[in-house]
Amino acid sequence: MSTLPAALRMVEVSGTEALWLLEDSTLGRLVYTQREVTAIRPGHHTWEYGRLVVRTPAPAAAVPFDVTYHVDEIREATGTGWSVTVAGAVDVITDPDEAAPYRRTLSGWTHGPHDSLLRLHPRTVSGFRLVRAGA
Numbered sequence: 498m499s500t501l502p503a504a505l506r507m508v509e510v511s512g513t514e515a516l517w518l519l520e521d522s523t524l525g526r527l528v529y530t531q532r533e534v535t536a537i538r539p540g541h542h543t544w545e546y547g548r549l550v551v552r553t554p555a556p557a558a559a560v561p562f563d564v565t566y567h568v569d570e571i572r573e574a575t576g577t578g579w580s581v582t583v584a585g586a587v588d589v590i591t592d593p594d595e596a597a598p599y600r601r602t603l604s605g606w607t608h609g610p611h612d613s614l615l616r617l618h619p620r621t622v623s624g625f626r627l628v629r630a631g632a
Contacts, residue, residue, distance in 0.1 A: 504630040505576050515581045515624025518568070520544045525568035527553045527615070529561050540566065541603040549583055549617040550590070552603035557589040557613040566617055571627065578627050585620035589613060 510518070519542075527538045540553035549566060564587045571578035590596050596614050605612050 505627055506630050507625045508628055510579070510624040510626055512622045512624075515622050516544065518570075518579050518624060519549070519581045519583065519622075522568050522570065525551070525566055527551055527555060527560075528565040528567060529555075529559075529563075531559050531561075539606065541605070542566070542568075543599070543603060547619070549619065550599055550603070551615045551617060552599060552605050553613055553615065554606040554611045555613050556611050557591075557615075560587060560589070560613065560615060562586055564615070564617060575629075576627060577629065579624060580627075581622070581624040583617060583619045583622050586618045587615045588618075590616055 523541055523543070525540050525542055527536075527540045529536055536555070536559070538553045538555045540551040542549055542551045544550075551566060563585065565582060565584045567580070567582050569578065569580040571580075590599065599614050603614075
């Protein structure tokens with residue numbers, strides 16, 4: 498049985514607002530297809546210079562050229578919150594000097610071959626707010 502209020506609606510937000518919500522968060526999910534199955538991996542991220550840098554426990558060799566990254570914040574008690582999805586091309590950050598500051602500031606779950614730093618070049622950004630119907 499759902500405890501969420503019934504009088505909620507989804508409101509699409511502008512790309513600018515979606516990026517603002519994304520910048521204010523640090524945790525999301527990387528979504529990609531691996532061997533014809535959807536893979537979802539947690540990720541810590543930062544937004545820099547129009548690119549999203551994600552640290553995720555996914556083997557870099559398994560991550561395809563195009564990925565989706567999803568971030569949300571939902572308040573269970575009220576059912577309100579927001580959701581942002583970014584999709585685009587990704588490249589792996591392999592240069593140790595370039596990777597070092599991200600490895601210091603973005604928490605990881607694993608170390609070794611399943612600890613990847615990715616740079617996502619956004620092609621599409623979409624976002625929604627979950628709000629009370631009267632708001």
